[in-house]
Amino acid sequence: MATVTSNNINSDNRARSSKVESPWKVMLKRLRRNKLAIVGLVVLIIMAVAAIFAPFLTDFGRDETNLARSNAAPDAEYRLGADSLGRDIYTRLLYGARISLTVGFVATGLRIFIGVVLGGVAGYYGKTVDNIIMRIADIVSCLPFLPMAITFVAIRGPSIYNVMLVLAILGWPGIARIVRAEILSLREREFMEAATALGISDFKKITSHLIPNTMASIIVSATTGIADAILTESTLSFLGLGVAPPTPTWGNMLTDANNQFVLQHRWWQWVPPGLVIFIAVLSLNLLGDGLRDALDPRLKQ
Amino acid sequence: MAEQLRVDDRVELDDKDLVVVKNLKKYFPITGGFLKRVVGQVHAVEDISFTIRRGETLGIVGESGCGKSTTGRTILRLLEKTDGEVYYDGKEVFGLSKSEMVNLRTKMQIVFQDPYSSLNPRKTVAQICGEALVEHGLAKKGKEVNDIVSETIEKCGLAPYHIRRYPHEFSGGQRQRIGIARALTLNPEFIVCDEPVSALDVSIQSQIINLLMDLQQDMGLTYLFISHDLSVVKHISDRIGVMYLGNMVELAGKHDLYESPLHPYTQALLSAIPVPDPKKKRERIVLKGDIPSPANPPKGCTFHTRCPYAMDVCKEVTPEFIESAPDHFVACHLVNKR
């Protein structure tokens, strides 16, 4: 044995430095170089923190009305003005962030869960199972989104949970396709054959070899997926099919701005929620693009 | 499983034989059309028989598409056979139940060609090499596994502190060492080496070849060494089988094979290797034409389309794989007529 070790202890300096570079660390290092993505990330963190600490950032209660000051323009007391019931718009934006962001994250989480399970099973087992699952995915993605969502919410009643559910049910095929495609190509890689040769069980092979390797592309599509979910929630709430008042969301705050007069003379009732939605979605998309670049192996060297 | 053994009278199941392959066939279906019907078959392995003796290295050489990798993978039951039998230590591999198969997996392992795709990029060396120990309940997760893995990678020429590293932090040669360590952690008896040095640079190739030979001596391993590089195979093997288009055309001890090759294909293959010596001029047999498609192999002897000595009989009758000299098997009408 002596010969082997003495001859072969590698003088290669690549793995010599003492820091362990996990694939995630490498990704973060690359992400840090993308300034726009970092800006997006910082904005999102600020929004999330503001949502969590909303009660400490405002003197008003969420649904506190003051009819004497209804439709008040921004001033020292109402920093972003008041709505038709005299509620502080700034306060409602903070609380609205809670709902809008939660809907975005939870709906996307659900969507990913369904997509990963179905896409993973389809990709790994292939053949008939694959055919059945992917044909269902085809059908689901053929359904027109808004009519389906409106029907679903109309039947089940408008609530935050139904919004999340409809987003997940109609949105999983995209994720499932990505996961399936990744698994199909990973399945051909030799490390999967090695796992078979080592006698690793099917369950372990899927959960500890295949899924972790699809995480990168899942995260990228999740980031942009959250943006979509926030937009959809706004749309549904704007149509009065999302979260029921008085609970504020960025979407139902826009509902007030449904007539010419408000649009022309009370800009503070619709510009702030619109702007916040715009900034949140833009930030998520910037971050998503940044993650995609950071994870793209083709850009390496 | 013993009652399932159908012992052919030609090949005795000898105690010194670890692996016996009999009339193994592996076809891959070609699907086409809208309904994915089977429209044809790739004859990847066409009726091959050989044995691998305990402690030896059997080399298999051949060009791309000759079925050498498929043979290795089918023996390990990474692919299901189409026909024939594979005995490992007297047991028919394809007759084993799922749990018996899992147990057998600890005894036979594989080392792959591509050091990049053969390691999971998201796992540390400890996880890559230790996973199977946990799966088979041979060691407890944590320190116990890590100790075994450290010891194994040290045997393979890496340092113990490497176990926390990820594959992308290593060079090609080092990755190949990790791949070898992964195969060794279960303490196997038999390893299929599928082109383990083909993707490496010349100076790294020799390191890995020496490592494999040292490990064989230390651990009493049996190798099936698959490669397209005849000089590498000659260096590491005891006996060598030559494959062409799914068939084994010649099998003999290495000196026998290199000094007196009997099959015209072996002769051409040997003469085709460029000699790293400008003064030596080898008489070269340049084969005409290309290797036929394994989806549509020629009738009779599959080599007859390129064989310089092809006779009428070669176009019609498949030559038998016969021991024409002691321990020297050939499938050729030209040789076996004598």
Added chain:
Amino acid sequence: MENLLEVKDLKTYFYTEDGVVPAVDGVDFELKPGQTLGIVGESGCGKSVTSLSILRLVPNPPGRIVEGEILFEGKDLVQATESEMQHIRGNDIAMIFQEPMTSLNPVFTIGKQIMEAIMLHQNLDKNAAREKCIEMLKLVGIPRAEQAIDEYPHQFSGGMRQRAMIAMALSCNPKLLIADEPTTALDVTIQAQIIELMKDLKDKLNTAIILITHDLGVVAEMCEHVIVMYAGKVVEEADILELYTDPKHPYTVGLMKSKPSLDDNRDRLEVIPGAVPNPLDMPEGCTFHPRCPHAMDICREKQPHLINNEEGRKVRCWLYEKEGEVK
């Protein structure tokens, strides 16, 4: 005789996000008309980048020729304009690559692709170009050339595609052919066919060839003169016979000994320990010293020069500088 090509102190660097990679770091060599030069080395030694630099095909960014001259028939290609280069590429200097499938366009017939090159560079009309194309396909030994001209690349086997690539490269009678690992992707028996073909064509057409390969066997069969590269530098240059009978640089020696041969019966292969250095973190002094069995103190501190003797034999090693064996 006049030199066809002179490369002087060529430096091609890659500017990556992790730092500067000196892929080619001061390479000198010259080539006479009709001569065959082999460039040998392992992956990452800069042999392919050298050839891409000659044709100015280094992707920019991240790559850039930062220094040096490439004199082709006296003209400096480093300073040439892009349109001048377009005229030279394919016409005076042609190149064939390792993977013939990726260098042929799958949606055009073989004939169309070869004819395009001929019509562009030789001012022939379509019929004449077609005739010339068939003639070239016959020359490289493609059977049924009249039909094969109208076939698509996927209908060709690997060996046939490489023949078609050679036909395309030679169709304009280039003065220099650069062959980058032309047989590496091919099977042994097909490799033998291509080597025989290239040797045959070399004698017929008197084209100078730069053969880039990692296979010392292929070099021994084809080349007259060889340079050995390591980590972006030329470490040894010699005539083929001298190099194989008396290799000087420890790297060349190690490379030759580490390859098993059909004719030896050694139990153990000799080994060059370690691996090629990380180009972002090159060792001080001689880049080979961490792997060199003869490393001395000076090797760790100062870079050796490429020392030259009268017979065109060059070696970059302190061993010889000190002993004065090669001046």
